Amino acid sequence: MVITDHAAELPMALTTAAAITAGASATAAYLDAKYHISKDIAALQDQRQARKNVQRRTAQKKVALWYPFEEQAKLHQEQQCLWYRSNPNEQATTYTWTQTYDQCCRWGQFLLEQGVQPGELVGTYLQNSPEFVFNLVGSWSIGCAPAMINYNLAGDGLVHCLKVAGSKVLLVDDDTGCRERIEGVRSRIEDELGMRIVIVDSETRRAISARPPARPQDSLREIVAPASPMFIFYTSGTTGFPKACPLPVAAGYSFDNPRLRTTGLKPGDVWYDCMPLYHGTGGTVAVGCMVSGVTLAVGRRFSVRNFWPDVHDSGANAFVYVGETARYLLAAPPSKLDKGHKLKAMYGNGMRPEIWLAFQERFEIPCVNEFFNSTEGMLSLLNVCRGPFHVAHVGHHGAIRRRMFNNILVPVEIDHEKGDIWRDPKTGFARRASYDVGGEILIKCQSDKDFVGYWNNPEATAKRFEHDVFAKGDLYYRTGDALRRDADGRWFFLDRLGDTFRWKSENVSTAEVAEVLGRFPGIVEANVYGVEVPGHDGRAGCAAIFIPHEQRASFDWAGLLAHARKGLPRYAVPVFLRIVEKQTAMHNNKQNKVPLRKEGIEYEKIRHGEGGPGDTLRWLRPGSDAYEPFNEEDWQALVAGKARL
Numbered sequence: 001m002v003i004t005d006h007a008a009e010l011p012m013a014l015t016t017a018a019a020i021t022a023g024a025s026a027t028a029a030y031l032d033a034k035y036h037i038s039k040d041i042a043a044l045q046d047q048r049q050a051r052k053n054v055q056r057r058t059a060q061k062k063v064a065l066w067y068p069f070e071e072q073a074k075l076h077q078e079q080q081c082l083w084y085r086s087n088p089n090e091q092a093t094t095y096t097w098t099q100t101y102d103q104c105c106r107w108g109q110f111l112l113e114q115g116v117q118p119g120e121l122v123g124t125y126l127q128n129s130p131e132f133v134f135n136l137v138g139s140w141s142i143g144c145a146p147a148m149i150n151y152n153l154a155g156d157g158l159v160h161c162l163k164v165a166g167s168k169v170l171l172v173d174d175d176t177g178c179r180e181r182i183e184g185v186r187s188r189i190e191d192e193l194g195m196r197i198v199i200v201d202s203e204t205r206r207a208i209s210a211r212p213p214a215r216p217q218d219s220l221r222e223i224v225a226p227a228s229p230m231f232i233f234y235t236s237g238t239t240g241f242p243k244a245c246p247l248p249v250a251a252g253y254s255f256d257n258p259r260l261r262t263t264g265l266k267p268g269d270v271w272y273d274c275m276p277l278y279h280g281t282g283g284t285v286a287v288g289c290m291v292s293g294v295t296l297a298v299g300r301r302f303s304v305r306n307f308w309p310d311v312h313d314s315g316a317n318a319f320v321y322v323g324e325t326a327r328y329l330l331a332a333p334p335s336k337l338d339k340g341h342k343l344k345a346m347y348g349n350g351m352r353p354e355i356w357l358a359f360q361e362r363f364e365i366p367c368v369n370e371f372f373n374s375t376e377g378m379l380s381l382l383n384v385c386r387g388p389f390h391v392a393h394v395g396h397h398g399a400i401r402r403r404m405f406n407n408i409l410v411p412v413e414i415d416h417e418k419g420d421i422w423r424d425p426k427t428g429f430a431r432r433a434s435y436d437v438g439g440e441i442l443i444k445c446q447s448d449k450d451f452v453g454y455w456n457n458p459e460a461t462a463k464r465f466e467h468d469v470f471a472k473g474d475l476y477y478r479t480g481d482a483l484r485r486d487a488d489g490r491w492f493f494l495d496r497l498g499d500t501f502r503w504k505s506e507n508v509s510t511a512e513v514a515e516v517l518g519r520f521p522g523i524v525e526a527n528v529y530g531v532e533v534p535g536h537d538g539r540a541g542c543a544a545i546f547i548p549h550e551q552r553a554s555f556d557w558a559g560l561l562a563h564a565r566k567g568l569p570r571y572a573v574p575v576f577l578r579i580v581e582k583q584t585a586m587h588n589n590k591q592n593k594v595p596l597r598k599e600g601i602e603y604e605k606i607r608h609g610e611g612g613p614g615d616t617l618r619w620l621r622p623g624s625d626a627y628e629p630f631n632e633e634d635w636q637a638l639v640a641g642k643a644r645l
Helices: 012-021 026-035 037-059 066-076 097-113 130-141 155-165 176-183 186-192 202-209 249-254 257-263 280-292 304-314 325-331 356-363 399-404 458-462 510-517 557-567 594-599 603-607 632-639
Strands: 080-085 093-096 121-125 145-148 169-173 196-200 229-234 244-248 270-273 295-299 318-322 345-349 367-373 380-385 409-412 439-444 465-467 475-485 490-496 501-503 506-508 525-531 540-546 576-579 616-619
Touching: 026 037, 037 249, 037 257, 037 399, 066 097, 066 130, 066 280, 080 097, 080 130, 080 304, 093 097, 097 130, 097 202, 121 130, 121 155, 130 145, 130 280, 130 295, 145 155, 155 186, 155 244, 169 176, 176 186, 186 196, 196 202, 229 249, 229 280, 244 249, 244 280, 249 280, 257 280, 257 345, 257 367, 270 280, 270 304, 280 295, 280 318, 280 345, 295 304, 304 325, 318 325, 325 356, 380 490, 409 475, 490 510, 501 525, 501 540, 506 510, 510 525, 510 540, 510 557, 525 594, 594 603
Parallel strands: 080 295, 121 145, 121 169, 145 229, 169 196, 270 295, 270 318, 318 345, 345 367, 540 576
Antiparallel strands: 080 093, 229 244, 367 380, 409 439, 439 475, 465 475, 475 490, 501 506, 525 540, 576 616
16 A cells, blocks of 8 residues: 555545535635635545546456557647757657657557567667657556666666676667766676577667557557556666665556646647656656656756757647756756746656745746655655745645544654664663654555565665564654644745754754755855764764855855844754755756765865765854854864864
8 A cells, every 4th residue: 555645535424524625615614724625625536536447448458558648649649749959059850649659659669679568668778869768658558667767877787787687688868978878788698597688779760760669469468467567767876776666556546637737738738848757756756747648858868058958849738857856947047047937847756945935936937746755655745836825845634534544544652862763771762753844754554565665675675664563562764854834834944854864962953954054145056964973972063065165255154144043043043064066866856965075174085075075164163153164274273172062
C-alpha cells in the first residue's frame, strides 16, 4: 500500500459530511472553506477512479501504459505531441501524435531485434531528446521498461547501476561526454555484465525511422501487471552507490486527470520539461503527458539563458522545476521574457519559502503545484497554491484526510545525536510527536509488501522498515524526512534526517537556517550543514553561500549577522560561512551537502576536495559583530584550544 496524497478510501463515517458541499448555503460554503471538504473529496475520487481503471484494464490484460498512450494518439492524431529544441538558435523539432505513435512502434520493434524480451529492462543512458521518449513508450509497447541511468555517472557508479538493472542492451546518447564515459568502462560493461552497447547516433536514428511502423502485438504486453515497473530510476547516491527504485505501472494511472485538475491543464496544452528525464520528477511529467493528451515540450537541459525563450516559443502552459531551479531563474536580471507567456502553473518540488511569492509575482505564475515525495514514492503530498494561504508549504490535507491519516502518517521524536528514532530506554518504544511540532514521518504498514522495494536490493529494502515502534509486532516505513502539520492541515518540511545537527545542546534545522539566510540581499543560495570543530561537542553551523562576484566587495557581513540573529535562535546562527565560487546543486538542481560536510572548515581538505577548492571561509569570532575572514591561524587556534565558540 503506497500512501499518497490521494490514496485512501473515503470512510463511510465521513461521507455524510460531504453532503454539505452540495448545498449553496452560506453555512455550507463556510464549512467547506474551513475544512476543505470538497478538496479532499476530489482528491479521493481521483484515486478511486485510478484504481478502478487499473482493475478494469488488468482484467482485460491491457494495464500496460502503452494502451492509454495509444488511445491519446488515436484521439489527437495530427495535433502536436512532442516539441524539442536543444538551444534557442535552432529551429524546434515537432512531432504529431501520429508521428510519435509511429516512432514508438518502430522503437519497440528495434528493441525486439536487439534481443530484448517482455518483462526485461532496457538500459537507457540518454540525454533529454525525442529519442528518450520514443524509447520510453516503445519499451512499453513490448512489455518492457527502461532503466533510466543518470548520464553524468561514470566509473564504478555507472557500472553498479547497470549491474543492478541487469539489461541485455544499453542505449547510449551520441553526446561526446556520454560516449567518453561509456568508453571508460566499455570492457566491464561488455565482458563483466554481458551487455551490448548501442550508440544512438544519427545513423541509428535514421535506420529506426526508416522501418515500417508495425504495431507490436498485444501478447507481448500481457505479462505487464499493476506492480510491473513503468521505469526504474535511481536515488542520487550522495552517501553511497545509487539505489534503483521501480515506479509501478499502476501509479501512471494517477498521472492523467488528477494532474490536469490541479494544474488547470487540458489535452492540447503544452508542458515544458527541461529537468532530467531520467529523474523522477522530469520522467513522471513525461509519462503524464503521454497518457493524458498534453503536449510535451522537451528542453535538452536546464539553462537560465534558454529557459524563458523555450517557454515562450513552445507556447508552454506549465513547466517543471526541481530544487534550486526557481532561485536560479529569480537571480537572473529582469527580462522582457519574464512576462507575456501562456503559463497557468508550475509543477515540481523544492520551491524555497523565502523566494516563493517573489517568484510568482515577478513571473506572473497563477498556480504553484509544489509536491513532496521521495524517490521511493511511499509518501506523496501536494500543495496547490493559488493564493497566500498555501504559500511555502509542501502539502495540504483537509479535515477528512487528516482524520483518515491520523494513525497512518505518524511523526516521531528523533535522537539527533544518534541520527535515529528516539526510543525509551525502559520500554524500547518510540514516542509520538505532535503534528504541530513534527518529527520524522513514519508510515504504518500492514506488511513489508506495502513498499515495492529497491530493485535487486533486499538488504537496502529491509533497512527502510522499523519494527516494534509503539507496540510489539507493529511495522512502519521510515521516510527519513521530518515534517510538521499545522491546525489547518498544511504540511511543512523541516529537514532530512541526517541534515539536522546538534549545537549547544539544541537541534538546528538546516532548512530553517537556509530560509532565513536566503532572504538577505546578495545571497543567491545558502546550503547549510553542521561541521565538527576541535574541542567542541556537536557540530557548529556552517552555510555555503553564493554571492555574485560583482557584489562581494560591498557585501555587508555585519548586516548578515544582524539579520541571522534577528531571524534565528542564537544557537542556530551559523558560526562559519563558506563563500563558494559556484553554486552547490547536483545534476538535478538539488543541493549537495555531502562533500561540504566532509571537508568541514579545514583549508587543507577544502583545497584538495570536490566541494570547491577556490572557496573561502569566514567565521563568527567570539565577541565579534560581523563575519570575519577565517584563515589557517584561526584553525590552529581552534585545534590548540585557544579559541572557544
